[in-house]
Amino acid sequence: MKFKATAIMAGGLMLSGCAITPDPLTIDEINNFTRANVEQVVADQEPIAGSIGLYEAMARALKYNLDFKVEMMNEALSVSKFDLKKYDMLPSLVANSGYAGRNNESGGRSRLITPPHTISLAPSTSSEKNVLSGDLTFSWHILDFGLSYVRAKQAANDVLIAQERRRKVVNRIIEDVRSAYWRALSAQRLVGSLSRLRHRVERALRNSRLLSRSGEAAPLTAMTYERELVGIKKQIDELNRDLRTSKIQLAALMNVPPGTSFRLRDTRRKKTRLQLTMGPEQMIASALRNRPELREAAIKVRINRQDANAAMLELLPGANLYAATSIDSNDFLFHNQWISWGAKASWNLMRLFAYPAKKASIDAKRELEKQQALALTMAVMTQVHVARARFRYSRYILNAAREYYNVQRRILRRVRAQKRSNAASEQTLIREEMNALVAAVRYDVAYADMQNAYANIYASMGVDPYATDLDGAGSVKALAGSLRHTWVERGAKSGA
Numbered sequence: 001m002k003f004k005a006t007a008i009m010a011g012g013l014m015l016s017g018c019a020i021t022p023d024p025l026t027i028d029e030i031n032n033f034t035r036a037n038v039e040q041v042v043a044d045q046e047p048i049a050g051s052i053g054l055y056e057a058m059a060r061a062l063k064y065n066l067d068f069k070v071e072m073m074n075e076a077l078s079v080s081k082f083d084l085k086k087y088d089m090l091p092s093l094v095a096n097s098g099y100a101g102r103n104n105e106s107g108g109r110s111r112l113i114t115p116p117h118t119i120s121l122a123p124s125t126s127s128e129k130n131v132l133s134g135d136l137t138f139s140w141h142i143l144d145f146g147l148s149y150v151r152a153k154q155a156a157n158d159v160l161i162a163q164e165r166r167r168k169v170v171n172r173i174i175e176d177v178r179s180a181y182w183r184a185l186s187a188q189r190l191v192g193s194l195s196r197l198r199h200r201v202e203r204a205l206r207n208s209r210l211l212s213r214s215g216e217a218a219p220l221t222a223m224t225y226e227r228e229l230v231g232i233k234k235q236i237d238e239l240n241r242d243l244r245t246s247k248i249q250l251a252a253l254m255n256v257p258p259g260t261s262f263r264l265r266d267t268r269r270k271k272t273r274l275q276l277t278m279g280p281e282q283m284i285a286s287a288l289r290n291r292p293e294l295r296e297a298a299i300k301v302r303i304n305r306q307d308a309n310a311a312m313l314e315l316l317p318g319a320n321l322y323a324a325t326s327i328d329s330n331d332f333l334f335h336n337q338w339i340s341w342g343a344k345a346s347w348n349l350m351r352l353f354a355y356p357a358k359k360a361s362i363d364a365k366r367e368l369e370k371q372q373a374l375a376l377t378m379a380v381m382t383q384v385h386v387a388r389a390r391f392r393y394s395r396y397i398l399n400a401a402r403e404y405y406n407v408q409r410r411i412l413r414r415v416r417a418q419k420r421s422n423a424a425s426e427q428t429l430i431r432e433e434m435n436a437l438v439a440a441v442r443y444d445v446a447y448a449d450m451q452n453a454y455a456n457i458y459a460s461m462g463v464d465p466y467a468t469d470l471d472g473a474g475s476v477k478a479l480a481g482s483l484r485h486t487w488v489e490r491g492a493k494s495g496a
Contacts, residue, residue: 041066041255041257045064045255046475046476048256048260048262051262051263051264051265051266052254052262052263052264052265053264053265053267053480054177054178054181054265054267055480055481055483055484055487056476056477056480057177057181057250057253057254057264058174058177058178058465058480058483059476059477059479059480059483060254060255060256060476061173061174061177061253061254061255062170062173062174062466062479062483063476063479064254064255065173065253065254065255066255067169067173068166068169068170068173071162071165071166071169071170072166074162074165074166075159075162075163075165075166077162078155078158078159078161078162079159081155081158082152082155082156082158082159084155085148085151085152085155086152088144088148088151088152089145089148089149089152091138091139091140091145092137092138092139092140093136093137093138094136094137094139095134095135095136095137096134096135096136096137097132097133097134098132098133098134099130099131099132099133100130100131100133101129101130101131102129102130103129104129105125105129106125106127106129107123107124107125108123108124108125109122109123109124125332126330126332126333127330127332128329128330128331128332131328131329131330132328132329133326133327133328133329133330134326134327134328135324135325135326135327136324136325136326137322137323137324138322138323138324139320139321139322139323140320140321140322141318141319141320142318142319142320142321143313143314143316143317143318143319144318146313146316147310147313147314150306150309150310150313151310153306154303154306154307157299157302157303157306158303160295160299161296161299161300164292164293164295164296164299165292165296167292167462167464168292168293170464170465170466171292171458171459171462171464171465172459173253174455174459174465175452175455175456175459176249176253177250177253177254178448178451178452178454178455179448179449179451179452179455180246180247180249180250180253181250181264181448181451182444182447182448182451183242183243183246183249183250183444183445183448184243184246184247184249184250184264185264185266185267185444186243186246186440186441186444186445186447186448187243187244187246187247188247188263188264188266189266189440189444190239190243190437190440190441190444191240191243191244193437194236194239194240194243194437195240197232197236197430197433197434197437198233198236198237198240200430200433201229201232201233201236201430202233204229204426204427204430205226205229205230205233208222208225208226208229209222209226212226225427228427228431229427229430232430232431232434235434235438236434236437239437239438239441243441274391274450274451274454276388276391276457277490280384280385280388283384283388283457283460283461284380284381284384286461286462286463287380287381287383287384287460287461287462288377288380288381289462290461290462290463290464291380291460291461291462292462293376293380294373294376294377294380294462295462297369297372297373297376298373300369301366301369301370301373304362304365304366304369307362307365308359308362308366311355311358311359311362314348314351314355315351315352315355316347317345317346317347318345318346318347319343319344319345320343320344320345320346321342321343322341322342322343322344323339323340323341323342324339324340324341325337325338325339326338326339326340380460383460384457384460384461386460387453387456387457387459387460388457390453390456391450391453391454391456391457394446394449394450394453395450397446397449397450398443398446398447398449398450400446401439401442401443401445401446401447402443402446404439404442404443405436405439405440405442405443408432408435408436408439409436409439411432411435411436412432412433412435412436415428415429415432416429458490465483465486465487466482466483466486
């Protein structure tokens with residue numbers, strides 16, 4: 001009867017486990033989750049005070065950018081895994097305790113093995129119905145220690161890889177900030193002028209349509225004028241879109257919530273001079289030493305070598321040493337407390353057959369990583385040359401954009417003077433004002449491209465965009481000052 005009840009209870013527990021179904025998220029759970037995320041996105045950030053300069057934008061990106069924080073957390077996770085792996089090298093010390101009970105006495109009789117196989121002794125027991133026991137066992141598997149040591153070394157190398165990936169993300173963020181900052185500053189300078197010009201275009205369109213309907217202007221002339229005005233309005237809207245998007249991108253890089261109003265420090269372009277203080281050979285040497293991708297490739301070679309060592313260790317016999325102290329409440333025992341010790345040796349012979357295949361896999365991976373490193377080396381050297389060429393030509397393009405902008409400004413001044421004396425039409429003035437704004441935008445975009453090309457040179461060299469002793473724990477102002485000092489030393493004379 002008791003067995004039947006136990007079986008029914010076990011069956012009920014098994015059926016209840018099989019009855020579990022997926023539990024979809026409720027609307028309240030989703031809302032609470034997203035609300036908590038939104039609150040944490042900008043938690044503990046220094047508020048924006050005054051206009052933001054280039055180096056403050058960099059500092060805010062390094063301090064608050066979420067992609068950077070993800071890489072920092074990945075690095076911290078790698079460190080935690082490394083710390084955990086070190087404990088695998090320690091011997092084990094296991095404490096056990098137990099309780100055993102039964103409803104009747106255990107006991108037994110014995111039978112002679114030799115004829116006449118008679119049963120000897122009356123039924124007897126050497127154990128109490130209820131027993132408490134416990135032991136503390138120390139054991140150390142020497143082969144596991146060797147393998148754990150190799151795995152811990154690999155975990156230490158994983159920490160180095162996480163650090164290199166963080167450096168790569170930082171370089172990308174700084175490069176993006178430099179480009180987005182100057183484009184956003186261009187938006188700040190020109191969006192108002194574009195908006196005012198658009199209103200004038202709208203007014204001119206209305207006037208043109210009125211003249212066309214009243215018959216005061218020839219239909220073809222009016223439609224041609226209207227087509228030109230519509231084209232100007234389209235160009236204004238496209239410029240507005242591109243310029244406004246750049247400020248949103250900069251806000252995202254600094255982890256400023258979308259829609260937050262902030263102003264950038266209006267730095268004159270002439271106050272910024274960018275110089276290269278190293279030759280191409282020095283830059284390539286620096287890139288081969290410092291590029292995160294090459295360092296990561298070198299670390300992977302280490303890990304592969306450690307995989308080969310681990311495969312060799314697995315072939316060895318294992319020895320397990322142990323010692324234990326035990327206690328038992330069974331009064332029938334002659335000694336209720338005792339110490340035991342011993343050693344065991346084991347050898348998994350099947351690993352001998354698997355080793356050739358495992359070694360071939362490790363060798364193939366090593367050759368793959370070697371070829372990847374060679375390809376990466378060539379790519380890095382090429383990127384340095386491309387970055388230098390891009391920076392050089394970006395300066396040519398900037399000079400051409402500056403000359404075009406200056407010529408267009410002179411043309412606009414002349415057209416405005418002619419408009420005041422009624423020697424030029426409103427259509428001509430609007431067209432030249434649009435050309436002047438386009439020239440200003442192209443000038444700013446060319447300048448932003450040059451700034452991006454300058455940052456790309458240092459990214460291609462693998463040089464960190466901040467001082468080596470920078471930890472990001474200081475204030476935004478202190479971080480910005482350190483960044484300014486670092487970049488000025490490299491040849492960036494900037495008032496931002």
